[in-house]
Amino acid sequence: MNYIFDIDGTLMDIDHRRHFVEGETKDWKSFISHTVYDIPNTPVANVMSFLNTDYNNIFFLTGRKESQRDITIKQIEDCGYNYLNQGALSPRDDYLDSIKVGTKYDPNERRYHYSEILLMRPDDDYRPDAELKSDLYDKLVGLHEILFKSYDTIIFDDRQSVVDMWRARGLTCFQVAEGDF
Numbered sequence: 001m002n003y004i005f006d007i008d009g010t011l012m013d014i015d016h017r018r019h020f021v022e023g024e025t026k027d028w029k030s031f032i033s034h035t036v037y038d039i040p041n042t043p044v045a046n047v048m049s050f051l052n053t054d055y056n057n058i059f060f061l062t063g064r065k066e067s068q069r070d071i072t073i074k075q076i077e078d079c080g081y082n083y084l085n086q087g088a089l090s091p092r093d094d095y096l097d098s099i100k101v102g103t104k105y106d107p108n109e110r111r112y113h114y115s116e117i118l119l120m121r122p123d124d125d126y127r128p129d130a131e132l133k134s135d136l137y138d139k140l141v142g143l144h145e146i147l148f149k150s151y152d153t154i155i156f157d158d159r160q161s162v163v164d165m166w167r168a169r170g171l172t173c174f175q176v177a178e179g180d181f
């Protein structure tokens, strides 16, 4: 199976910084800079972690900007994601062999893996989440055509407008919170 996880409000609990963008004046700068204080949304993080085995393919689609890639990867791993437990998506065999023989950990290989499974908002893209994510999904399917043709896909998301988009596209979405914002 393929599983796609949203980050903000789904995998991560961001309630502590929502107030920055809920009032009359939106403080996007603080909303983004407080990302470092997010904590795992435990029920969803646990499900993701359980599903992160060689039999499944886990992906992440987020409206966060590319400039937040490093902190996002750290948070995904803090939620229990292990990029070596990814069946068809695991790093190349020769890389795994190099680990077995004790050669150095290659940060570029890890970064390459995430470039294929964590799709984010380009820094200059200001479209609504639903529109952006629909495009990111098409991009993801293009990158992993065989997996998406061969296996069913379940998406975990919270925001109502985004959930509506997934369902309008005929996809199965487990909505993890009310997401009425």
Ligand SMILES: [Mg+2]
Binding pocket: 006, 007, 008, 009, 010, 157, 158, 159
């Ligand atoms: Mg969300």
